[in-house]
Amino acid sequence: MVTEVVKAKELQKLDPVFGQLSFDNHEQIVFCNDKDTGLKAIIGIHNTVLGPALGGTRMWQYNSEWDALNDVLRLSRGMTFKSAITGLNLGGGKAVIIGDAKTQKTPELMLRFGEFVHSLGGRYITAEDVGMMTSDMDLVRTVTPYVTGISEEKGGAGNPSPITAYGVFMGMKAAAKYKFGNDNLEDKVIYVEGIGNVGEALVEHLSNEGAKVFISDLSQDRLEEVRDKYGVSIYEGNNLYAEDMDIYAPCALGATVNNKTINTLKAKVIAGAANNQLADEHIHGTQLRERGIVYAPDFLINAGGIINVYAELENYGKQEIMRKTENIYNTTLEILSNAETNEITTHEAAFHIAQSRIDTRKKER
Ligand code: NAD
Numbered sequence: 001m002v003t004e005v006v007k008a009k010e011l012q013k014l015d016p017v018f019g020q021l022s023f024d025n026h027e028q029i030v031f032c033n034d035k036d037t038g039l040k041a042i043i044g045i046h047n048t049v050l051g052p053a054l055g056g057t058r059m060w061q062y063n064s065e066w067d068a069l070n071d072v073l074r075l076s077r078g079m080t081f082k083s084a085i086t087g088l089n090l091g092g093g094k095a096v097i098i099g100d101a102k103t104q105k106t107p108e109l110m111l112r113f114g115e116f117v118h119s120l121g122g123r124y125i126t127a128e129d130v131g132m133m134t135s136d137m138d139l140v141r142t143v144t145p146y147v148t149g150i151s152e153e154k155g156g157a158g159n160p161s162p163i164t165a166y167g168v169f170m171g172m173k174a175a176a177k178y179k180f181g182n183d184n185l186e187d188k189v190i191y192v193e194g195i196g197n198v199g200e201a202l203v204e205h206l207s208n209e210g211a212k213v214f215i216s217d218l219s220q221d222r223l224e225e226v227r228d229k230y231g232v233s234i235y236e237g238n239n240l241y242a243e244d245m246d247i248y249a250p251c252a253l254g255a256t257v258n259n260k261t262i263n264t265l266k267a268k269v270i271a272g273a274a275n276n277q278l279a280d281e282h283i284h285g286t287q288l289r290e291r292g293i294v295y296a297p298d299f300l301i302n303a304g305g306i307i308n309v310y311a312e313l314e315n316y317g318k319q320e321i322m323r324k325t326e327n328i329y330n331t332t333l334e335i336l337s338n339a340e341t342n343e344i345t346t347h348e349a350a351f352h353i354a355q356s357r358i359d360t361r362k363k364e365r
Pocket of ligand 1: 199254
């Protein structure tokens with residue numbers, strides 16, 4: 001493994017673009033630049049074997065453009081496997097806009113971004129992610145049909161976050177069943193990191209079920225709002241990972257299971273909404289397995305949102321959305337036992353099933 005990392009780093013020096021550690025046979029990367037509106041965006045199309053590359057747009061103030069590229073590469077790849085394992089006829093794509101969504105997101109910038117999406121002729125279809133709202137997608141819709149996550153008033157399936165949270169809740173219950181022998185989360189100590197659109201909706205499910213919920217977020221206002229609404233506790237310490245807990249639910253950004261946190265983690269189950277929770281799928285997936293921590297693969301249990309937006313393309317209704325999302329419970333249980341039987345990580349088990357669906361379709365073409 002060490003040799004592989006050294007080799008990858010050498011390659012990165014020689015080939016700083018395709019040699020990026022996160023480059024993984026991506027089909028196309030599009031850099032979108034517009035000085036007039038201040039738009040700097042990157043669209044990543046990872047794979048279109050199963051269908052057009054669908055994935056949300058994230059607006060974030062990255063430390064560097066390389067960080068933004070790395071993020072879009074990792075996120076778009078994750079979308080390929082998310083749609084594949086969920087049985088959707090979609091490929092994997094994602095977009096990032098570099099900037100602060102609170103201060104730099106203007107209608108002009110979003111419209112210009114929409115024009116770039118349109119120029120790809122449907123190979124990439126966008127939706128919302130961190131920093132985006134349904135109203136942003138409604139605006140993008142005025143310049144391109146290649147957008148989902150549209151408001152219900154405009155004929156779309158509405159905000160996907162509550163459905164994502166419901167899917168995460170299903171996946172978490174399945175992981176609890178697997179680890180504790182029972183999927184009832186009453187009295188389970190659960191830490192939800194990030195109480196944005198998805199995190200808050202997850203907190204609602206958990207508190208309805210009687211779990212002991214602790215929340216953390218960068219925004220003190222959000223913390224107080226969510227605490228007051230659901231009667232949960234705000235985490236006051238400075239090392240959440242090392243707290244005694246039954247379940248850790250990462251619902252902020254990715255890579256929180258990393259070299260720094262992995263050995264301090266006390267959770268028995270990890271199940272959350274964030275994409276790319278493992279900084280290194282192989283290394284950290286293996287370490288979790290060795291430590292007996294049940295990890296419900298992120299791209300499997302956070303698929304509710306994509307199921308919701310896919311309904312806009314396939315014209316299915318709320319009932320079918322809920323049925324497909326509820327099925328995340330069964331798929332999670334299958335993947336967890338598959339991993340145990342085959343002595344592989346849960347991430348690998350999910351990944352292999354997704355990859356074999358793509359390979360089969362590729363052969364058929
Ligand atoms: P959001 O922007 O509404 O919420 C993210 C929250 O995390 C914010 O409140 C932010 O303050 C907080 N946060 C950021 N860094 C933090 C940190 N270090 N510690 C604690 N809190 C922190 O985003 P969202 O739509 O709720 O999505 C959450 C995660 O789930 C993201 O990783 C997203 O990619 C993933 N996801 C979302 C959907 C969806 O339907 N919205 C679908 C699949 C995956």
